[in-house]
Amino acid sequence: MTARIGVMTSGGDAQGMNAAVRAIVRAGIHEEAEVFAIKEGWQGAIAGGDNITQLSWSDVSGILPKGGTVIGTARSMEFKTREGQLTAVENLVGRGIDRLIVIGGDGSLTGSRALCLAWPEYIAELREAGRITVEQAAAHPRLRIAGLVGSIDNDMVGTDMTIGTDSAMHRITEAIDAISSTAESHRxxxxxxxxxxxxxxxxxxxAIAGGADYTFLPESPPRPGWEDRMVDVLQRGRDAGRRDSIIVVAEGAADREGVRITAERIQAELRERTGEEARITILGHVQRGGTPSAYDRWMATACGVEAVRQVLLADDDTEPVLVGVHRDEVIAVPLLKAVEDTHHIATLIAEGDYGAAVRARGAGFTQMIDIYRVLTEARPTVEMAPDAKRIAVMHAGALAPGMNQLARVAVRSGLDRGYHMLAVRGGVPGLVSGDVEEVFWHDVEGMANTGGAAFGTRRYVPTESDLYAMARSLEEHRVDALxxxxxxxxxxxxxMMERERRRYPAFNIPIALLPASIDNNLPSWPMAVGADTALNTVVDSIDMVRMSASASKRAFVVETMGRGCGFLPLVGGIAGGAEKAYLPETGLSLDQLATDVEALVDAFESGRSFYLAVMGEETSEHYTSDVVARLFEAEGKGLYSVRQAVIGHVQQGGIPTPFDRINATRLAYTAVSNLDGQLRAGQANYVAASSSEAGLLAPLRTVTEGMDWDAQRPREQWWMALRPVFDQLSRRPGQE
Known part of the structure; x- marks a missing residue:
């Protein structure tokens, strides 16, 4: 008997839900299952009829870049009743559905798990009442459930990110950036x-990504007297030369007595204490709307494929699972524990145990609160000692969006710990020439949301003769850490500096190394600063290419950057809905091209109107994107046209995404903390970012062992695990 899977979106909508639906449908078909959309969530399951509809491969074409959910969602009060649940079970069994994937928040997932547990009882009752047959009852004794969290709040324990959160941060950060401009104009x-x-x-x-001055969180209510404290922080910012002040408040924020801290309450407190009439912007449902980000597309896609695998492999004793992500890897955890842990946080807040509530969100959340408190100050919180040591900050290599946030956080974190902070201008050549100057708190003001690299950078690896000049610069500027x-x-x-420490004593200082590269070609850290921004640029470009081809039969070959690393073409291809992804890691052969061309022609002859191939810039020395595009067009013989789109250096530009700003913040703060610890302990170790370490930094030699120096990419690439996902979901040319 063919397995039948139901998929529903329930509760509030979230960007990326459509990507999950598309993945579930296509992965299910790939596994020879039948997939049914249960429209309008559990309300559709209760209504039955046309609300439960089988979906084909083509039914989910074109939905990847759409916000909301094409199969609809609703909050069903009827589902909370016994009769409502009985009717839902009756309708599901009537369609032969006993595997269910629910995309929703904790309420939807809690209700779904409860139905799963009560399913055998409901089946027996329906059979005795004659509402289902004996054969149907025997064929569907259990319900197998997998849940995906669709919630912009990122409020579910058990997954690092929920579907829609990253897109919501895009909307909010864009709004803060825009508001900052007008706020600065008018002070x-x-x-x-x-x-x-x-x-x-x-x-x-x-608040961190947008460089806001103050924020209010449900898990961490301010202590009594917060009103004066807030005014003091804002005033010190103005005294330091800042023209704008931005306060971010969560809708559930409250004080320690449980009284809500609303935007209107904050406005009234500012009016009373300063006489200023602050402006209020309530973003509301705009946070849920718009095109999903690249992350929400590929993450929801990967989770959707895993959810299909989970419900197809589940047996009668399998506990319902929550499918999510941890460190960019797809995971499945028990649904009950995830829901209970999530509800426990709300209980801790209600009981006033705020420290435990913050800790329950995870170590990363706790650390970001500490970092935020440093960054929002208008000046260092400690006085600099007369003999304070000196930490230099230097960019090196190609430009990556988010470099300015790295520098901003590093400078302020160092100053807050009482160090002199130095900027090396122009990257490694700047260190060679001695272009080093001291920077202060106000020098990095406003850098959080800017692209480029204010301190300068260049693609340059020092030669043997440069090393002496670099050592002299470090000595002359009395650099104690780098x-x-x-x-x-x-x-x-x-x-190179680490290997030359014996020859150049000036290199015997603590050095921390952080990844910033749009190529994401560095070992031990899953996402280099700048990679997410470049990925979103690739996906935005694909969306525009797709729209440009809507009026004609056209194939596109889109070329991304990445050099010898396939992160951008593969993940960009998944998020953009490409049919083919050509990667430097796998190369490109004439036999493969011949097969692809044959299938491509057949696809257009079968009624296709659009085809997309994404290609890394160094996939093949001979079969370049131009050659591939010409080959595709030549073999089409006028059936379709082909265009080449080289995205180029726009991938290095633009405003860094919230993810890159937050990633940069965490890395820079951690690195300065490490250098501080080494200087206090009299150590001189070289460390580099490593997600495998609790402290996020590991010995440099340990990290660089994972580098393939010839190919200029890491030996282990987590995104290559997504290749099977791409192969399942990319509609093969000619497939009906």
Whole structure:
């Protein structure tokens, strides 16, 4: 008997739900199952009829870039009743559905799990009442459930990110960036209210990403006297030369007495204490809307494929699972524990145990609160000692969006610990020439949301003769520790310095190395700063290419950057809905092209109107994107046209995404903390970012062992595990 899978979206909508639906349908068909959409969530299951409809491969074409959910969602009060649940079970069994994938929040998933547990009882009752047959009851004794969390609040324990959160942060950060411009023009304070009834993730992370001055979180209510404290922080910012003030408040924020802290309450407190009439912006449902980000597309896609695998492999004793992500890897955890842990946080908040509530969100959330408190100050919280040591900050390698946030956080974190902070201008050549100057708190003001690299950077690996000049610069400027941030050239430079420590005593200082590269070609850290921004640029370009081809039969060959690393073409291809992804890791042969051309022609002859191939820039020395495009067109013989789109250096530009800003914040703060610890302990170790370490930094040699220096990419690439996902979901040319 063919397995039948039901898929529904329930509760509030979230960007990326359509990507999950598309993945579930296509992965199910790939596994020879039949997939049914249960429209309008559990309300559709209760209504039955046309609300439960089988979906084909083509039914989910074109939905990847759409916000919301094409199969509809609703909050069903009827499902909370016994008769409502009985009717839902009756309708599901009537369609032969006993495997269910629910995309929704904790309420939807809790209700779904409860139905799963009560299913045998309901089946018996329906059979005795004659509402289902004996054969149907015997064929569907159990319900197998997998849940995906669709919630912009990122309020579910058990997954690092929920579907829609990243897109919501895009909306909020774009709004904060825009508001900052007008606030600065008028020397004005703005209060921005964001969603988050019991979870402050959106408020905290967007306050950091947007460079806001103050924020209010449900998990961490301010202590009594917060009103004066807030005014003091804002005033010190103005005294330091800042023209705008931005306050971010979560909708569920309250004080320690449980009284809500609303935007209007904050406005009134500011009016009473300063006489200023702050402006209020309540973003509301705009946070749920719009095109999903690249992350929400590929993450929801990967989770959808895994959810299909989970419900097809589940047996009668299998506990319902929650499918999510941890460190960019798809995981499945028991649904009950995830829901209970999530509800426990709300209980801790209600009981006033705020410290435990923050800790329950995870170590990363706790650390980001600490970082935020440093960044929002208008000046260092400690006085600099007369003999304070000196930490230099240097970019190296190609430009990556988010480099300015790395520098900003590093400078302020160092100053807050009492160090002199130095900027090396122009990357490694700047260190060679001695272009080093001291920087202060106000020098990095406003850098959070800017592209480029204010301190300058260049693709340059020092030669043997440069090393002496670099050592002299470090000595002349009395550099006690060095923070290097960049791509392959940065790693090669610091590796060379580490190997030359015996010859050049000036290199015997603590050095921390952080990844910043759009190629994402560095070992031990899953996402280099800048990679997410470049990925979104690739996906935005694909969306526009797709629209440009809507009026004609056309194939596109889109070329991304990445050099020898296939992160951008593969993950960009998944998020953009490409049919083919050609990667440097796998290369490209004439036999493969011949097969693809034959299938491509057949696809257009069968009624296709659009085809997309994404290709890394160094996939093949001979079969370049231009050659592939010409080959595709020549073999089409006028059936379709082909265009080549080289995205180029726009991938290095643009405003960094919230993910890249937050990633940069965490890395830079951690690196300065490490250098501080080494200086206090009299150590001189070289360390580099490593997600495998609790402290996020590991010995440099340990990290660089994972580098393939010839190919200029890491030996282990987590995204290559997504290749099977791509192969399942990319509609093969000619497939009906």
């Amino acid at each position: 004005r304070t703005f209060i921005v209210e964001v969603m988050g009834r019991s979870c402050g993730y959106l408020a905290l992370m967007t 923070l290097v941030m960049g791509g392959f050239h940065a790693y090669a430079t610091v590796d």
